[in-house]
Amino acid sequence: MHIGFIGLGNVGGKLAGSVLRNGHELTVLDLNEDLVDAFAAKGAKRGASPRSLAETCDVIITCLPSPAACAAVVEGPDGILEGIGPGRIWAEMSTTDAEETKRLAQLVIGKGGEAIECPVSGGCHRAATGNISIFAGCTRATFEKVLPLLTVLGRRVLHTGDIGSASILKVVTNYLATANLVSLAEALTTCKAAGMDLNTAYEAIRISSGNSFVHETESQVILNGSRDISFTMDLVAKDVGLFQSIADAHQVPLELSPLVLKIFEDGIHQFGPRELSPNIIKRLEVLTGLDVRAPGFPAEMYDDEPEETGYEVVPQRGQALAAE
Template sequence: MRVGFIGLGNVGGKLSGSLLRNGFELMVRDLDPDLVDQAVAKGATAANSPREMMAACDTVITCLPHPSISAAVVEGEEGLLDAIGPGKTWLEMSTTDEAEVKRLGDKVRAKGGAAVDCPVSGGCHRADTGNISIFAGCDRETFERILPLLTTMGRRVLHTGELGSASVLKVLTNYLATANLISCAEALTVAKGAGMDLATAYEAMKISSGTSFVHETESQVILNGSRDISFTMDLVLKDIGLFQEVADRAGVPLELNPLMIDIFKDGIDRFGARELSPNIIKRLEEATGLDVTAPGFPSEMVDDEPEEPGYEVVPTRG
């Protein structure tokens, strides 16, 4: 299987690196020539356009920051659609809108190709080691065909149903992660204000019913002061905005998510769209005059689990 990969940023660069590290023949494309050069130095070849890549590859993966960019890559001038046909697969690993991936997927399938929405979850540090989790929305036959790709890039792979289902679940899980981030920021700031030792507060949260994946990762870089989780406020706002759109289409009157949208809009107004997302705590630090940091915590997260072959996760019932 010859694979193409478009989008070599924080996540895409690591996912494509797993493919190269494990012997896949890979063609790459990114608007940043330095990122392309780095991939080529590791054994990839470069494509001049999405159309050229799709013509040369069996499967093309996109991992891009916004649905509008994916749309341009798929259906724009020299786009993937120009070369899609039977035996070709478009695999969308961006966090995107359910309705938009279905719209583009219908165009791909109308030309005889297959389409999969295939977002990842678990942090950039796990994408780097091939231990991230992957959702895949597509028909079962397509899923089984691409499973060797997915189990190379990720540890746990969940077939979520038809095209679009993975994107719904991805923005749902990102909503939960955002709620966890905001609550951890509040809890740590209250702990500081109440005179608690922050290392002790971190451990109390970790061993309690209040723990979460976000606490065990992002709280550490918050306390270090780096706040570096390789994710920015504009991306958080995009993701929870997409979750709001899913809720609106479903007629579900949310209360918490609109408040979180306002919190991150305020964070962007204060600190900039590309500010690291854990620095949402700066709103509280500025309001209180507190410095919510402590010695002994890492500046970035590193996955200390060895890379292992991935596997399909089968949903359980109870």
């Protein structure tokens, strides 16, 4: 299968690496030529334009920082729409707006192609090893065509329903992770202020009902001081904003989400949009004068699970009820 990959950033570059590592023919495209050069050195082909990838590749993947960037690649001059047709599939792996994804998908389908949205969740360290989780929104027929590729890109693959459903679930899970990050920043700072040993505090949270995926990953790089998860405050604000927009569209009167967004807007104001997202704790460090770090924690997260072929996750509870 010939794969075209557009967007070689923090997440996209790692996903594209899984494609190449597993023996697929790969053509790449990015505004940063240094990133393209690095992939070319490993055996990937250089793409000329989104249109050229759509004309020559079986699946064209986009993994871009914003809905506007994706729209420009799909429907802009020399874009995917100018080259895609029957037998080609556009796969959107960005964290983006559900309605915009549906709009662009219909344009692709109108050209005779197929479309799938398949955002990922689980951290850059798992994207690097092909062990990340993938939400896939599309027709069942398209899902089954792309599933062999998705099980290379990720470990657990969930078909979420029609196009738009995966985008909604992705921003929901990102919102939950962000709310957890803010609460962990408060918890760790409070432990420091109370004179607790932070190694002990980390373990207490880890073995208790307070534990979470975010604690086991982001708390470690917070305590190291690097705060590096390859994700920035502007991207957090975008994702929480998308979640809030979904709630607003359905008239859900949220209370926590606006506060989380306000906290990150303040973090961006103080430290800049490209500040690493776990450094939201710096707001509290500045206010308290505390240094919330401890020895022995890693500067980056690495996936210690071996790379394995992925599989489809099938929801069980609804099926059990239907069978009764």
